[in-house]
Amino acid sequence: MQKRRHRVIFHIDMNSFYASVEIAHNPSLKGKPIAIAGNPEERKGIIVTSSYEARAKGVKTTMALWEARKLCPNLIVLRPNFERYREMSAKIFNMLYEVTPFIEPVSIDEGYMDVTDHAIHPLELAKQIQQRILHELHIPSSIGIGPNKFLAKTASDMKKPLGITVLRIRDLQEKLWPLPIDKMYGVGKKTAEKLHKIEIHTIGDLALADDYILSQLLGINGERLKNRANGVDPRHVDPDSIHDFKSIGNSQTLPYDSDEEQQLKQLLHQLAMRVEERLQRRELKGKTVQLMIRDKDRKTMTRSKKLPFYIDTKEEIMLVIDELFQLHWNKEPVRLLGVTVQDLLEKQHVVKQLSLFSYEQDEKENRVNETIQQLEKKFGENLFISLDNEEKQAKNKLLRTSFQKDFLDDYKHKK
Numbered sequence: 001m002q003k004r005r006h007r008v009i010f011h012i013d014m015n016s017f018y019a020s021v022e023i024a025h026n027p028s029l030k031g032k033p034i035a036i037a038g039n040p041e042e043r044k045g046i047i048v049t050s051s052y053e054a055r056a057k058g059v060k061t062t063m064a065l066w067e068a069r070k071l072c073p074n075l076i077v078l079r080p081n082f083e084r085y086r087e088m089s090a091k092i093f094n095m096l097y098e099v100t101p102f103i104e105p106v107s108i109d110e111g112y113m114d115v116t117d118h119a120i121h122p123l124e125l126a127k128q129i130q131q132r133i134l135h136e137l138h139i140p141s142s143i144g145i146g147p148n149k150f151l152a153k154t155a156s157d158m159k160k161p162l163g164i165t166v167l168r169i170r171d172l173q174e175k176l177w178p179l180p181i182d183k184m185y186g187v188g189k190k191t192a193e194k195l196h197k198i199e200i201h202t203i204g205d206l207a208l209a210d211d212y213i214l215s216q217l218l219g220i221n222g223e224r225l226k227n228r229a230n231g232v233d234p235r236h237v238d239p240d241s242i243h244d245f246k247s248i249g250n251s252q253t254l255p256y257d258s259d260e261e262q263q264l265k266q267l268l269h270q271l272a273m274r275v276e277e278r279l280q281r282r283e284l285k286g287k288t289v290q291l292m293i294r295d296k297d298r299k300t301m302t303r304s305k306k307l308p309f310y311i312d313t314k315e316e317i318m319l320v321i322d323e324l325f326q327l328h329w330n331k332e333p334v335r336l337l338g339v340t341v342q343d344l345l346e347k348q349h350v351v352k353q354l355s356l357f358s359y360e361q362d363e364k365e366n367r368v369n370e371t372i373q374q375l376e377k378k379f380g381e382n383l384f385i386s387l388d389n390e391e392k393q394a395k396n397k398l399l400r401t402s403f404q405k406d407f408l409d410d411y412k413h414k415k
Contacts, residue, residue, distance in 0.1 A: 102237050
């Protein structure tokens, strides 16, 4: 096969993924207006996603549930089932992995594929992938095809549901440049407002803008965005990018705004346990701990503390979180709490420096662990049942978290 001169990148995006998974699980929902909403019974709720039938009635992501019901009285509202979504995501990415190992998942329902050297013509290959996911898993998807990640991503957004769109460099002036600047991937609301002030209203305006003015306004991001508007994006599809963790954290909205300190601390403890679980699952440690508090008016405050050593247990995390919480909580009702560990490093690269304060505790732990190992060798494994098991089971029921980046390679382990 003759090698192609330019890269061929697919961006595959599942259509209304959470709702589509629920329909695949319960086919009787097909054709009905469906919305996935966080904690609809406990709080008025916010729409996470909705089916296209609901969207046709005006139901949108982040819309208040009461408003959505007003627009669509027969709306079927379901609680999110993240375990179900993760399982479906693993199946989808496993299918894609059969096509090429050059896959970069970027979220639970989308990812890039480099199919430059694939024997099948890109359009035909895209059709095969789309139809297989639809027929075997009952999940609709849109696929963008381009010479780089930015154009592939942009193309996949152009036709939904079940679209296949090609966006080439020669298509930019006709297909891309006329679009409003806030429709460009990578341009958020605040960036769009800044660009409007210097009379950049379309992607074409950005493509032709003055480099110096852009750098003054947006720094290095100005140059990056202009390059992409001109179809230039040197990023490669990187299968290992999912391991480039900068932080691991969890947050949760309370059932109701609360100023009960015991309840808030209990939630912080649950969040710290979840962070510990994810850190240890990925064999990572971190040395910065961050607390997030969102109040009843949705104002968010974050405070962090950098440690002189790396940590990965809930006890260590909670020591810092307790300190930050006592210092920075103003006793006002809280809507949401978050716990994050940053400055991560793989355990194999962490060398623990025993301090005068930790030496005695470490010695005790080592002696206990050695004793347990000796007893288990003699009497068998699982001799000691963790007292945390019941607590962990309760935690799994209580925590309702969204998809996190550290689950993105699960498809490699599930068939």
